[in-house]
Amino acid sequence: MNFHEFGFDDDLLDGIYAMGYETATPIQEKVIPPIIEGRDIIASAQTGTGKTAAFLLPVLHNLLTSPNDEHSINAMVIVPTRELAIQISQTLEGLTYYTSISSIAVYGGTGGASFAAEKKALSAGVDIVICTPGRMIAHLNMGYVNVKQLKYLVLDEADRMLDMGFHDDIIKIISYLPKERQNLMFSATMPPKIKQLALKILQNPVGIALALNKAPEKIVQEVFMIQEQQKIGLVKHVLSQKQFDSVIVFCSSKQNVKQLYAALKQARFSIEMIHSDLEQDKREQALLDFKNKKLKILVATDILSRGIDIEDIDLVINYDVPKDAEDYIHRIGRTARAASDGTAYTFVSGKEMGRFSRIEKTLGRPVPRGTVPEQFGPPPAARPPRSERPEGRNGKRPGGHKPGDKQRFKRKSKPKPRQQPGTP
Template sequence: MSDSFERLGLSPETLGALRRVRFTQPTPIQVQAIPPALAGKDVIGCAATGTGKTAAYVLPLVERFAGRKGSLGLVLAPTRELVRQIAEPLGVFAEARGLTHTVVIGGEDMSAQVEALKAHPTFVLATPGRLVDLLESGSVSLYRMEGLVLDEADRMLDMGFLPQLERILAELPRKRQTLLFSATLGPDVGRFARERLYKPVRVEVTRSGTPAERAEQRLYIVKPEEKSALLLTLLAESDSTALVFAKSKERADKVLRLLQREGHKSAVLHADRTQNQRRQALEGFREGTYRCLVATDIAARGLDVEDVGQVINYDLPHSPEDYVHRIGRTARAQASGVASTFATSRDKHVVAEIERIMRGQIPRVPVPREDPVFQEAWTRFLASQKDPGPAQKDSGAAPGKAQGRHARTHGKRRPR
């Protein structure tokens, strides 16, 4: 296996850009995907989140389009956040070769995007929905595109983007290079790839469904009403940053309120937040303004944050494959971390499905019910059950009983 970027066939200009951003050694997915992509072949790449997939497709396309004019490369990703994150490394490497790019996503001024497209940037980075809007209005042309990237292809299909993808593909030339990257390669992705790619080179550096190796996994079997006490206990064990996943917007907001009341600087990320609020939450988490980021699965893919100390699955994901993406948020690049998952007795079938796709069991860990932090939170919960005042039920409970109110929500009402 190649142990340096020099051996992958990259130009001196690109190697210089790699040194400037301190990319010293290629990851396995880069070693295996870059040479066939440089040769113009279609590629299917499977690797766990955080293993360097972006550079694996950005670098060969930048090399192929260097010195040429017009819009030649289209990169599609399922979420606005992921598109923005792709834009950062692409911008660095494209600029080194005199190439340009623009970002086309929902939630931002479409007229400004139309103007940017008129300059014929080399690369267009887009979410499927906004790109289709621009196609329908006649504001973008894809007939000259020679390279297509589908990043997080499984996620795009899971999110129901197949009609938009088919609409976009119909506008692209039949003769093109397609690079499809995904953390899991399920039946839907396989069917899509067979129909849309030409003799692809398959690169699978981890088995489909394999989590990042450096993530230490822990599974806690808890009562629903114990989740909040366990969350506070895990946060008290260290001062590391924490990405906390909840399964709905309402639940995420409740967890956020709990953490804020307990003195943990926290932000939330879900679909009801405005684009500006999302950006502020992500930047604040990256920069250390917030210790905790509470998120729904909108952030499970493509969340580019270095050194996340722990991922906490307050709720299990809707899709077993999303478990892999969630815990991949810790153990990015050369980092390591802990991924803790809370499961109730009703979640047994979901846990079994997760373990099936991972081909291994998640280590069970005893719930630390004797820990002083857990006991204090649990005592507050029990007290709130005996005397739940009306003010506490509705809003603005005193900090001393906030924990109990939060836990009681889980205990008496099924989460949506």
């Protein structure tokens, strides 16, 4: 479906085509018409499906074709991270280049000058605000944020915001907003907590869901069974065997990010790292240099796995196995975006085999196994299922229980005070 078929404002269409957009993605085709009609939306779709444009375009169209209060905030987009706020703000600037729409990104980790600029826009009025919860609450608490005429509220990556503990912050922000407004909720997954939040916020919503547990077919996936202590060596080997222009390596902890970064930096790879301990300006610069191809490799935590739109990534490496299938899909979905192909490698140590097996079960098929070079030694031994683990000398399995025993827990009694010699 071509974008002109939605009936968008002409100035907005100029921005759409200037950004290189031609045909709508499936999620855009499904959500744009009901948003233009004024319906509340709850939509789920995996990364790389075009969710950002799916809510920005109809909101922009409605702002351009209906009267609005220029002294109020007219639309608010709440996101979990600063990186996503910046990403959406940049997309918004491109789409609105030929229009009079104003916008501002509001997020923490910046200095006093940025806070003052945010205060001025939030009090004087701005068409669209993209914000993180904590920073917006800081402004709301000071009493100058003008949201009296707000018409649109968007919650992007709602599941991640709840995972990060922002439920109460979201509810507090909403308490400041007019009750009559249009609500749009986008989430990669739909656990019960998201449905409960939707019941509190949305009014008779249109529900739209795209497949969440299916990776893009253009991604070549491989799994490498490797000893934990050999992972750094295998990363070096992979990066040395072929010329990659753009690589993201995902680690599950800041400690692993720092350790891998130091090893690859010492090996003279073109590399930077992104994690939550890094200062905001350094994170932004690393991301900008990576987008502009000034550096080839980013080592990052899952802070980079969602909502960051970077095209032409050749390779994604899961240095650590992600916690579940959704995170796996979000990570590898950084590659094979737009019309490009991509490759995703996952390194699995012995202790991670069970977790990756559960991911494969959710995906509905096994991921092809890659060959680890002989110099890395034998692969880790798979841990047998509990039912097949050997019994101890007392006929019990590890954990102290015989097969079929029910585990019982006894309350520990409070020790009696010791009597002194000579006391009754």
